[in-house]
Amino acid sequence: MARQIPPLNPLRAFEVAARLLSFTKAGEELFVTPSAVSHQIKVLEDSLGVALFIRQAKSLVLTTAGQAYLPEVQRAFQHIAAATQRLHSHNLSVLKINTPPTFAVKWLIPRMARFMAAHPTIDLKVSTSAPMVDFSREDIDLAIHYGRGGQPGLRTVECLPVEVFPVCSPALMEGPHPLREPGDLRFHTLLHDDSTYTDASNPNWAMWLNHVGVTDVDATRGPSFWPSHLVINAAVDGLGVALAKKHWVRDELAQGKLIRPFEASIPVEFSYFIAYPEERDDDPRIRSFVDWVRSEVAQDQETLAQD
Incomplete structure (x- = not known):
């Protein structure tokens, strides 16, 4: 029996439109017109035989079915992104990191030579472009977040009090x-x-x-x-x-x-936390980076205790 999988482009249009509750904003993110997004949603609704949105004059509202469908669709895209990341990780030695600007300038970069010496096969690619990374949509392996940790779906490791x-x-x-x-x-x-x-x-x-x-x-x-x-x-x-x-x-x-x-x-x-999707726990590049950060923080604490 063939699996009932709806067409993926309309499914992606639904995820974006449902998250933003706007065909116009969804079109901007997907680089298409609002009418193209609306058409994709209609294709998906016809395929499913269920209405996903209530189209009002000045707003877009999810139906009960749309509200139930959205988190499952988002999880599916997260799994696809994670699987693709794992596929690439077997062939790539690049570890893409997003950090707050000052964390990069005052903590990470002054220590990077030690990471490079300890892990010569891993090239760090450091950016400071996103205060909060959406791993389901951004090509980032791990992020440094400032907060309390404990974000749903993410493994968080405290790295700096x-x-x-x-x-x-x-x-x-x-x-x-x-x-x-x-x-x-x-x-x-x-x-x-x-x-x-x-x-x-x-x-x-x-x-x-x-x-x-x-x-x-x-x-x-x-x-x-x-x-x-x-x-x-x-x-x-x-x-x-x-x-x-x-x-x-x-x-x-x-x-x-x-x-x-x-x-x-x-x-x-608040503390600084390393954050990455739970399904990437077995990525050796991430494990290497997390272990290295922990060793650096432990060394810092020993130095401060001696001062």
């Missing part, structure tokens, strides 16, 4: 208003990390000042920077005081380019 504290140029310890206590910040410019981390638990200057009991410093003033390594560069150049993540300023602190004017720090609920 986060702690935040103020840093500044040593020059700010001199002059008419040297930084001796947190209240002295009212005489200095606050530099803000304007990275797009939207969770309210991510520390900012208002939270740090509240943490140390300072109420007479305006935490809303001062220039903002994105990505995070730009605010660190601004602090090195003496533009003001930055609130920085510990791992991003290790080198600058060791070299004396930055100092910690105050010891108070705030641990962060």
Whole structure:
């Protein structure tokens, strides 16, 4: 008995249109016209004998059947993408990684020579283009995400905890208003990390000042920077005081380019996680990278404990 598999192009059009709830937006993603998407959906509905959308004047709504069908179709495409990835992995030594920009600049790239020496047959291809990777649609093997982990369908491995504290140029310890206590910040410019981390638990200057009991410093003033390594560069150049993540300023602190004017720090609920689809658990390239990151983090922790 022949399997009842609907035509794949209409099926893809359905997944995109159902996800975006718009034939126009679906056409933009698929590089076709909205009418072509509508035609593909009609072909699929005729093939299935079921209506998948309710077409209203200014909106598109999934029917009950469409709502039930969508997650299964998305899983099917994810399995196809994973199977294709495994097929390619037998022949390719390239590991495609997407990371936040500052993670790449301040942590990954300074250590890449050690990965290359340990794994000469794997070429890393590093990008910073996507804050959140959709593995079912993007040609990425693994991603570094900033958050709490535990994303559905993904294997997540914590690779870097986060702690935040103020840093500044040593020059700010001199002059008419040297930084001796947190209240002295009212005489200095606050530099803000304007990275797009939207969770309210991510520390900012208002939270740090509240943490140390300072109420007479305006935490809303001062220039903002994105990505995070730009605010660190601004602090090195003496533009003001930055609130920085510990791992991003290790080198600058060791070299004396930055100092910690105050010891108070705030641990962060978020961490950096390695994330990849669960079905790629047996990919030797991913296993090699995960093991290497874990060894680097362990070495970092030993070094920090000795400092």
